[in-house]
Amino acid sequence: MLLEVCNVCKKEIKTIIYLPNLPITGCFRNENDTYPYDSYGYNQEFMYCTNCGHGQLRYTINKEEIYDPKHYILRTSKSVSARISSDNMFKFIKPKGTILEIGSNDCYLLKKFKGKKIAIDPIAKPIKGIRVINKYIEKVRGNIKAETIICKDVLEHIEDIHGFMGQIERFSKKHTKLYIQVPSIEHMIRENRFDQIFHEHIQYFSFYSLSLLLRDHGWQIVRLEIDKDHWGAYVIEAVKSESIIIDCLSIGRFDIHNILRRYAIFRDSMKFASAKITKKAYGYGAAAMLPILNYHMSGKLNELKYIIDDDKRKNGRYYVNMKPQITNRHYRGQYVLTAIWSNHNVGKIKKKHPNIINPLEGIK
Numbered sequence: 001m002l003l004e005v006c007n008v009c010k011k012e013i014k015t016i017i018y019l020p021n022l023p024i025t026g027c028f029r030n031e032n033d034t035y036p037y038d039s040y041g042y043n044q045e046f047m048y049c050t051n052c053g054h055g056q057l058r059y060t061i062n063k064e065e066i067y068d069p070k071h072y073i074l075r076t077s078k079s080v081s082a083r084i085s086s087d088n089m090f091k092f093i094k095p096k097g098t099i100l101e102i103g104s105n106d107c108y109l110l111k112k113f114k115g116k117k118i119a120i121d122p123i124a125k126p127i128k129g130i131r132v133i134n135k136y137i138e139k140v141r142g143n144i145k146a147e148t149i150i151c152k153d154v155l156e157h158i159e160d161i162h163g164f165m166g167q168i169e170r171f172s173k174k175h176t177k178l179y180i181q182v183p184s185i186e187h188m189i190r191e192n193r194f195d196q197i198f199h200e201h202i203q204y205f206s207f208y209s210l211s212l213l214l215r216d217h218g219w220q221i222v223r224l225e226i227d228k229d230h231w232g233a234y235v236i237e238a239v240k241s242e243s244i245i246i247d248c249l250s251i252g253r254f255d256i257h258n259i260l261r262r263y264a265i266f267r268d269s270m271k272f273a274s275a276k277i278t279k280k281a282y283g284y285g286a287a288a289m290l291p292i293l294n295y296h297m298s299g300k301l302n303e304l305k306y307i308i309d310d311d312k313r314k315n316g317r318y319y320v321n322m323k324p325q326i327t328n329r330h331y332r333g334q335y336v337l338t339a340i341w342s343n344h345n346v347g348k349i350k351k352k353h354p355n356i357i358n359p360l361e362g363i364k
Helices: 080-092 161-171 185-190 207-216 256-275 290-296 343-352
Strands: 014-022 042-048 055-057 099-102 117-120 131-133 146-152 172-182 219-227 233-240 282-284 306-308 325-327 335-337
Touching: 014 256, 014 290, 080 146, 080 172, 080 219, 080 233, 099 161, 146 161, 161 172, 161 207, 172 207, 185 256, 207 219, 207 233, 256 290
Parallel strands: 099 117, 099 146, 117 131, 146 172, 282 306, 282 335, 306 325
Antiparallel strands: 014 042, 042 055, 172 233, 219 233
16 A cells, blocks of 8 residues: 555655665575565655654555465564563553553563453464454454553554554543553664664654654553663553643654765665675574665675574574575574664673674664
8 A cells, every 4th residue: 555644644744765675574484485475575665754753654565465474473472672672561561450462462561460461463372361362453343441551562563553543442441551662763763773664664653743643542641761672662651631732842853864864874884784794604693674684785694604593483494585594503603693683782792792793883
């Protein structure tokens, strides 16, 4: 589907970055597997709204292609970075009553809470002590109400975000508390992390655009944290309110020329990093988003001998759009950081591998 106006404020929005043949992410195949979709990529454009500071993709890809059940294996409990951010959000949430998590994945976060719990996610499996609804939210029927609603890493994947907020209204009560975590476009731009633009993330929220979206549906942000372990994501608590105030100081809009200047720095740093990698190097970490980094490095990571990862589900597999095989075995030699952690966490890896090459090291 083609998106022409800002998904939040409905004002004019402009394409500022063109991304031809941008690869899909998070999909892995066995050696003799065939992948039913176009694994080499789809043309994409990144758009920016100067009115509310919101970013979004111009085109959306069918869910069946992005989340192909045979090849899409991303699960929170199996991802180090996802577990860390879930643990952080667990500490932030102050639950009450029935807890509903929309987009619960494998319920890693929800399992931490006590009491009555409901999970809505098309990939969720039955779990003892949790009512699991294995559907997309718009297909859920019945009178479900919750005092605590959690949407962690969900809104950025939604095409019709106003429609989604309307769905949340179905499940909320007068005093429901809503907890949301979304990536921050301000952090992405300031850190020059343009590798975070990919097909799965349709929306790129500024704090202002997130505040506007919630305001339009009767929610007031009452608490905010920045998760440095999760690429500077916004973690917010919101409550129902008839009188909503948005702090004008929260308006974080960028000049388009400034964004493009930062994007040029990012592209130059990718060229510089590519030149440092030898043909005898090994990748360290089979991150779901690695095909995007490889895309911006002009395919340089296809020359890696292997990509080392401790996830046993990935052992012997390949990305559907990259050449190196993933292995659980560790080798001696030059390592390239392919885990794509946030800059905040890279120091932990460097203590273990001081000579590791970090392709994202020079982007700031």
